[in-house]
Amino acid sequence: MTVDLIVHAGQLTACAEAARATPGTAFVLDHLGKPPIASGAHAHARWRAAIAPLAGCHNVVAKLSGLLTEAGSGSGPDSIRPYVDTALELFGPERLMLGSDWPVCELVTTYAGALAALDACLADLPPHERSAVSAGTAIRTYALEVGS
Numbered sequence: 001m002t003v004d005l006i007v008h009a010g011q012l013t014a015c016a017e018a019a020r021a022t023p024g025t026a027f028v029l030d031h032l033g034k035p036p037i038a039s040g041a042h043a044h045a046r047w048r049a050a051i052a053p054l055a056g057c058h059n060v061v062a063k064l065s066g067l068l069t070e071a072g073s074g075s076g077p078d079s080i081r082p083y084v085d086t087a088l089e090l091f092g093p094e095r096l097m098l099g100s101d102w103p104v105c106e107l108v109t110t111y112a113g114a115l116a117a118l119d120a121c122l123a124d125l126p127p128h129e130r131s132a133v134s135a136g137t138a139i140r141t142y143a144l145e146v147g148s
Helices: 009-021 041-055 067-071 077-091 111-122 127-141
Strands: 002-005 026-029 060-064 096-098
Touching: 009 026, 009 041, 041 060, 041 077, 060 077, 060 127, 067 077, 067 111, 077 096, 077 111, 096 127, 111 127
Parallel strands: 002 026, 026 060, 060 096
Antiparallel strands: none
16 A cells, blocks of 8 residues: 655654654655745755655655645746755655646646656756656556556
């Protein structure tokens, strides 16, 4: 069983406690815990401190989704890059997966725009790491069968 965590940044501590208490359960943190991106740079440090213990739980992977929604209208890759970079540092590409937040993302951008912003943030990753984030982690985590 895989449990998706759809929570806000203030609930990340409780999520880490749950993950530590149930090491045989796989958890997926959706939207990186909805970091308060629109609140400015000081919010990043608080979010990082809250997500780090959860990232330390090896039964947790995170979904790169919903970040432009949290950043607000008119935002782009530069506004979400610090959060993507932190997620890469804390979880590593083998424990991250892409998501679009569709249709909610359309409040601030198109589906294509949401994916393009994430793609821009991941552009410098080597191919094997990009492959992990774009498909490998999801395939492994959700035990998806992929045709040839």
